[in-house]
Amino acid sequence: MRRCDVVVVGLGLMGSAALDALLSAGVDAIGFDPLGPASDRGSSHGSCRIFRRFNFENDNYTGLSDEAHAGWTRLEASSGESILVPCPVLEAGLPGSAAVAASHAAAIANGRPDPTRSAAEINDQFPAFALPADWDAVVQDGGAILKAELALRIMRARAGERVIAEAARIDPRSAGVLVRSRSEDVLAQRVILALGPWLSRALPEIGSVLNVTRQAVGWFRPARPETVLPGQFPIFILDLGIDNTVYGFPDFEQRGVKAAPHNHGRTVDADDWEPPATDAELATTADALARFIPGAAGPILERDVCLYTNTLPADRRPDSGAEFIIDRWRDPRLIIASPCSGHGAKFAPAIGARLARLATDPNYEVEPFFQLSRYSAFA
Known part of the structure; x- marks a missing residue:
């Protein structure tokens, strides 16, 4: 022994x-x-996750983000590899979005310039987007694609x-x-x-006090590939209403735009990884891309399933x-x-x-x- x-x-x-x-x-x-x-x-x-410095989920997380960023940077220095790919984070949603407001407040509380942008500014800066004129939006610095x-x-x-x-x-x-x-x-x-x-x-x-849920993930063939490349396209988080959030990445791997719903899927067992993500599970994501990010919309190229292990209130x-x-x-x-x-x-x-x-x-x-x-x- x-x-x-x-x-x-x-x-x-x-x-x-x-x-x-x-x-x-x-x-x-x-x-x-x-x-x-x-x-x-x-x-x-899976290949990637979102790194955000400012987090709408909890006011306590900014310090944790900074500590983690220092850790990822040390790992990069010791390995000679690039683990964090800097990328702006666009958070947008319906008028009065609590998530957008919380991210805005976190940035201001930590001494950052006002990240607020109008929908017109977003659509001009990132041509893949077509946000409604009355939407709330912020563009945060300090974000990155984490090569998980x-x-x-x-x-x-x-x-x-x-x-x-x-x-x-x-x-x-x-x-x-x-x-x-x-x-x-x-x-x-x-x-x-x-x-x-x-x-x-x-x-x-x-x-x-735990609930395991099935989460569908898809990679979409973009209608306008030139608009979804790193430097032209941000990490995005769209607040579409109660329990309806969609997030995604630039096409940094040349396999399409990775996008998925962040609302909790159906409750499953820890071994329930099959079948692959269905069209129905990705329908809200595909619809969100078509309506609000038409440059990224298109057929589903790849599918995956992730399990969230969620704490109850x-x-x-x-x-x-x-x-x-x-x-x-x-x-x-x-x-x-x-x-x-x-x-x-x-x-x-x-x-x-x-x-x-x-x-x-x-x-x-x-x-x-x-x-x-x-x-x-x-x-």
Whole structure:
């Protein structure tokens, strides 16, 4: 039986960032995950995610974004690879959009110039767009395309033989937490569970505050390819009304415009990745492109499915749900990595650092809005 200080179970962006932070600090740590960086499963699969400095979801996230940006920059410097591709972020929506207003407020509160733009200015600056004249809009700086798969490859490579490409299960014992896989038994003092939609398989009780949803993703053949290239086209987030948001990217990979709904899809099991995204699931996205970004509209070239692991609204420290949990479990030897609610990828270096500290510093506590005790069931 091997022994180590910390085991990380699940090596998506959060788990890999935690393992990287532990190993960089000289901690004896090992990671388990049967899925490689090129897998089509897991919450972190796929080539890209959005990096935003200013976040409409929560006022607390700007500092987290800045911390994460510094982490991504360090990873770029150490690897010689470009992980963040700078790109403006356009957020637009119906008049009175709360999301646009919140992003605007976050930028102003952090000393940035007023990001407000009229629809006419947007349509002139980005010719692929045809926003209605009365829409609210902001264009934020500090945004980027996060090359998620590349980041995973780099962090996994840095860990080297400390990665065991197998599924693992945990068995708390008096002497530590036994982590068992097909070929390895490891006794650890602490275990970080970064299992995404599979988290409630390891800790069934936490399923009471989580909801896993199926999210459809598509790549669209643009009607005007020259208007959707990087430099001509922003990352976009369109607020189309209650529980109806569509986001997308420039065609930076020459495979079409990646776009998807951000509203929660149907509730599914952690293993429900089939069938591929359907036309019906992508209908609102296709319609939004046709109406508001006609230069990007066109036939669907590729399809994918992502699973969001969403937190339910909290009661003791009220929030609206779709937040993160980064905390120790009831057995403090177990640390829970964020169920990211579909918007956590950009924060991975900052969340990984918190997970590493939770596993190594018994006096460390994360910010209250990340703590599990915000739910009465776990107070």
